[in-house]
Structure formats: C-alpha cells, structure tokens
Amino acid sequence: MPFSDIYKPSGLAITYELFPPKTESGAEALFHHVEQLLPFQPSCITCTYGAGGTTQQKTLEIISSVKERFGVPVASHLTCVGATEEELRGYLQKAQNAQIEGIVALRGDPPKGEKEFKVTKGGLAYANELVTLIREEFPDFQIAVAGYPEKHQEAPSLEVDLLNLKRKVDAGADVVLTQLFYENQTFESFRREYEKAGITKPLVPGILPITSFSQIKRITALCGAILPQGLSNQLADRENDPEGQFEIGVEFATRQVEELVEMGVPGIHFYVLNKSQATCQVLRNLNIVGSTCS
Numbered sequence: 001m002p003f004s005d006i007y008k009p010s011g012l013a014i015t016y017e018l019f020p021p022k023t024e025s026g027a028e029a030l031f032h033h034v035e036q037l038l039p040f041q042p043s044c045i046t047c048t049y050g051a052g053g054t055t056q057q058k059t060l061e062i063i064s065s066v067k068e069r070f071g072v073p074v075a076s077h078l079t080c081v082g083a084t085e086e087e088l089r090g091y092l093q094k095a096q097n098a099q100i101e102g103i104v105a106l107r108g109d110p111p112k113g114e115k116e117f118k119v120t121k122g123g124l125a126y127a128n129e130l131v132t133l134i135r136e137e138f139p140d141f142q143i144a145v146a147g148y149p150e151k152h153q154e155a156p157s158l159e160v161d162l163l164n165l166k167r168k169v170d171a172g173a174d175v176v177l178t179q180l181f182y183e184n185q186t187f188e189s190f191r192r193e194y195e196k197a198g199i200t201k202p203l204v205p206g207i208l209p210i211t212s213f214s215q216i217k218r219i220t221a222l223c224g225a226i227l228p229q230g231l232s233n234q235l236a237d238r239e240n241d242p243e244g245q246f247e248i249g250v251e252f253a254t255r256q257v258e259e260l261v262e263m264g265v266p267g268i269h270f271y272v273l274n275k276s277q278a279t280c281q282v283l284r285n286l287n288i289v290g291s292t293c294s
C-alpha cells in the first residue's frame with residue numbers, strides 16, 4: 001500500500017482514524033462501526049496511540065484485528081512519549097511482524113497533568129527523529145506525519161512550524177495528515193505556505209464531523225483548533241437538542257468536504273471517533289466513494 005499509490009493526482013483517498021476502546025464490548029461496537037464505513041472504500045484505517053504510551057498494546061491489537069477482519073490496509077500511530085529508542089524499536093518490530101503497513105509518526109503530547117513534553121532518557125525529542133529511525137531501520141513502513149493548518153500550539157510561528165514539518169518530510173515521511181480545522185480558508189493558506197516551503201508530499205485535510213457541542217468544545221480546547229463563531233452560535237442555539245447538534249455538524253462537514261474536494265485535495269482523513277453515522281452521512285450526502293482501495 002504505498003501512499004504514493006493511494007494519493008493519486010486524480011483520485012480522492014478516504015482514510016479513517018480510530019482510537020483503542022477501553023473494553024471488549026467497546027471493541028465489538030467499534031468493529032460494527034468500521035463495517036458501516038467500509039462501503040466508502042477506505043484506502044487505509046489508522047488507530048491512535050494513547051498519551052504516555054498507555055494504550056500501545058491495544059493499538060496494535062485493534063489495528064491488527066481491523067486488518068484481519070476487513071482486509072483493509074492499516075497504520076498504527078506511534079509517539080515518542082515515555083519511550084526509549086529501544087522501546088520504540090520494539091514496537092516497530094511488533095508492528096512489522098503483524099504486517100501493519102503504515103506508521104503515523106508523532107512526538108506526542110505531554111502525559112496528563114504535565115505541561116511540557118519531556119524527552120525520556122534514551123528517547124527521542126521530535127517526530128522527525130522518529131521518522132529517521134523508521135526510515136533507516138524499518139524501511140518497508142509507509143510513514144505519515146502530522147501537520148497543523150492553525151500552527152502547532154508550541155510553535156512560535158507558522159513559519160517555524162512549517163520548517164519543522166519540512167524536517168519530518170525530508171526525513172522520509174510519505175504524507176502529511178492535518179489536525180482538524182473548520183475554516184477551509186485557513187487550510188488553503190496553509191497549503192500555499194506548505195508548497196512555498198518546498199514540501200511536495202500529499203497534504204491531506206483532517207476532518208472531524210461535529211456530533212456534540214460539548215464534545216467539540218472539549219476537543220478544540222485541547223488541540224487549539226478554532227471553532228468559527230457562526231458555527232459555535234448555531235450549536236449553542238441547540239444546546240439541549242442532541243439531534244439538532246448532529247444535523248448541524250453533519251451539514252457543516254458536508255459543505256466543508258465538498259469545498260475541499262473542489263479545491264483538489266488528494267484525500268480526506270476522517271476523525272471518526274469510533275462512530276460511523278456522521279462520517280457515513282457526509283460521504284453519502286456527497287456521493288463519495290474512495291478512489292483507491294487496494
């Protein structure tokens with residue numbers, strides 16, 4: 001599953017991001033949702049890696065099960081948090097043994113309760129170092145890295161952040177998946193700067209269809225993405241109407257994805273949050289089926 005095959009200039013690749021459920025019953029429910037998402041022909045399904053490395057075993061289990069049950073190419077997220085280089089190698093070896101196709105290589109956020117990312121003794125400081133390690137020692141993995149249209153929260157400027165993003169790509173990343181965002185203009189101006197910086201790998205927008213106002217307030221507070229005032233007002237007007245919030249979220253995501261497709265993006269990375277309804281509805285509304293299911 002080379003990402004160069006997935007992201008073809010004329011196609012639109014659909015990818016989904018899951019997270020490891022806490023319980024057995026959560027895992028079964030997740031597989032049901034994945035089944036609902038399959039008719040849209042995802043090119044790849046990814047699974048996050050918990051803060052502090054807490055869910056690493058679960059990540060591998062879930063992503064291996066998705067691959068086994070549904071035959072879809074998969075990628076495991078991997079962060080540098082709390083791990084020595086040796087431990088990162090150990091995880092990569094396990095992922096390779098499980099025939100996982102891709103790694104979403106990340107530095108990770110500081111563990112709960114800590115404000116700053118601290119490098120583990122014998123560990124890595126930035127995602128570009130993890131990309132280098134993977135490229136040199138596990139060359140068969142496809143590698144995705146994170147990009148931030150609204151700038152990473154710790155970066156002093158977008159310019160500096162882009163230089164650091166370029167470092168990750170130059171180290172060998174195949175594709176950049178973005179943090180969620182709600183203003184396509186922000187993505188468009190980021191894409192311009194990305195190209196000006198000389199980065200040529202596919203840039204894939206990350207989309208989170210909103211299904212609950214309280215949940216999206218929590219998520220955007222954590223990741224720093226801006227919720228447009230108009231959208232926030234609309235959701236606030238439906239404060240006590242969960243169905244209304246879902247409808248607003250799906251309609252907004254439909255228009256957002258429609259415009260991004262017109263803008264010629266090579267794919268959409270859906271943060272599905274382990275539920276299928278909103279993403280399925282968006283794809284159905286637009287009659288989108290992924291173009292490159294391998």
Ligand SMILES: Cc1cc2nc3c(=O)[nH]c(=O)nc-3n(C[C@H](O)[C@H](O)[C@H](O)COP(=O)(O)OP(=O)(O)OC[C@H]3O[C@@H](n4cnc5c(N)ncnc54)[C@H](O)[C@@H]3O)c2cc1C
Pocket residue numbers: 047048049050051052077078079104105106107108109110125126127128145146147152153154155160161162164165167168177178179180206
């Ligand atoms: C698509 C996507 C998936 C994600 N999945 C997960 C997940 O599974 N688990 C999880 O815990 N988190 C996940 N995150 C969140 C991510 O871990 C955080 O945003 C984290 O704070 C930064 O990770 P990074 O890989 O972008 O870091 P980096 O690219 O290392 O950047 C971190 C900061 O350091 C700066 N920087 C980078 N390289 C250098 C350098 N060489 N020298 C100096 N400064 C540098 C950057 O500008 C940035 O401000 C994900 C984010 C995205 C967008």
